[in-house]
Amino acid sequence: MTSASDLHSFPGARRPDRSARVDASGVSIAVYEWGDAAAPPVMLVHGGFDFAGTFDLLAPLLADAGWRVVSWDQRGHGASQHAALYSWDADVRDAVAVIDSITLEPVPVVGHSKGAALMLQLAEVAPWRMTRMVNLDGLPSGRSAPDVADHERTRMLAEELSSWLDHHRRTHELQRKPGTLEDLAARRGKMNPRLSPEWLLYLATIGATPAGDDGWRWSIDPALRFGGFGPFRPDWSLNRLPGLSVPMLGVLGTIEEPMGWGTALSEVEPFLPPDATVVALPDTGHFLHIERPVEVAELVLEFLS
């Protein structure tokens, strides 16, 4: 069997220089740092179903340019504690606990996907904690659900509701499916069709937990589930944009992917705050910091300088 240490490398990827645990109202959060501890901090925030290791390519580039780069695994993700409850507001609260543990001064933040959307909310609830924001393919999309006939929507919703509840009936005994690191990488590849098998294997190496004779399991809480339902509307998120009080750099991917939101520049343009720049990267998918770490680092560094 392949051992983790054999695979613990990917060109340009560097594991954090330091790690720590932060107590966020009783939930233990894993926090990571790259670079000089005395340098000015910048916070990197991962997206849904991801973990801080997603920044192993981008963070070293920022650290080597003179930043103290801080990231963390959100509750239930990576090495952070599996929580009893999950919500958007709880994620924002955990973020504040982590930032407070680093500094009480306002900081620049870089968020990817859901992490960027969380930072949009943080900017609204705690504008005094933030200096600038980089939004990596996490600008809200104003698109509503595709138009389907009423009876079809009723049937689809019935299936969604019952499958979501069936999942919750099992959460107390669920485990992630075990397998070799290659199996785990292949499963992740279905959600990340544009990322190389070598990167996915690296990601599995740093994001999985040994499962005895069965191999490995992704560390993410099995209670977490893609999709779901709730009283959300895309425009609620869009409405956070015009009043944003810090300068924002948005970087958009241009190729739609399963984990992305497919936001187009033309959709968000009417909602952009005055002090915002949005760059669309051609031929790039949702994980632009993995596909183009050098270009993204250059954009971020120029914006933060």
Add this chain to the structure above:
Amino acid sequence: MSTAPTPIRLHHNQVELALHELRGGEGRTLLLLHALGEASPTRVPTALDAWPGPVHALDFTGHGRSTIPTGGGYTAETLLADADAALAHLGQVTVHGRGLGAYVALMLAGARPTDVRGAVLADGPGLAGGGPSPSSPVLLRVDPAAPQPPDPYALAELSSDVRPPDYAATFVRQAVHFSGLDPCVSVSARVRPEWLTAVAGQVGVVEEPVAAALARYAAV
């Protein structure tokens, strides 16, 4: 001096829920869902005493004798899954919800339409929630050391969750379409936040006092 009987323990993720059997008997169970900040009653309330069958009451996460989880993160949908855990144990029920529990009872009727034989929505704390659309969000931090139920995170998060009228109405449509019951939801609450006004106006919903609603669903 009497001690409270040991509740039935149910699992929802890391939370151990307390389901109380208030009265045994034959026939379909009436499931009681308490309001925000409350706990299950220890006896069948007088207003519900006419129910002919068994009566059970569930303590939601962070309330009564259910677990208080750390770090908050409450949503009404989480409580829906709490109530569904009770459904998994009890089988078919008629459900009576007060306040926040009324909102959850409605969702349960829409999400498990063949297992819920009538939902009765009554007044109580937490009926309105955070209103029909988002207000200015706040950064909520409470004392994590608070040892007694109800969980202060539950009180804060479940009094500010957004309850759009069209979202609530969706659950009525699911219940009407799949339950085969008409009416399938009774609005007994006199207070009408916007979500409940929308619900009361739907086909398949009747406005009537609790006693009439219980008689109706007991006969189903």
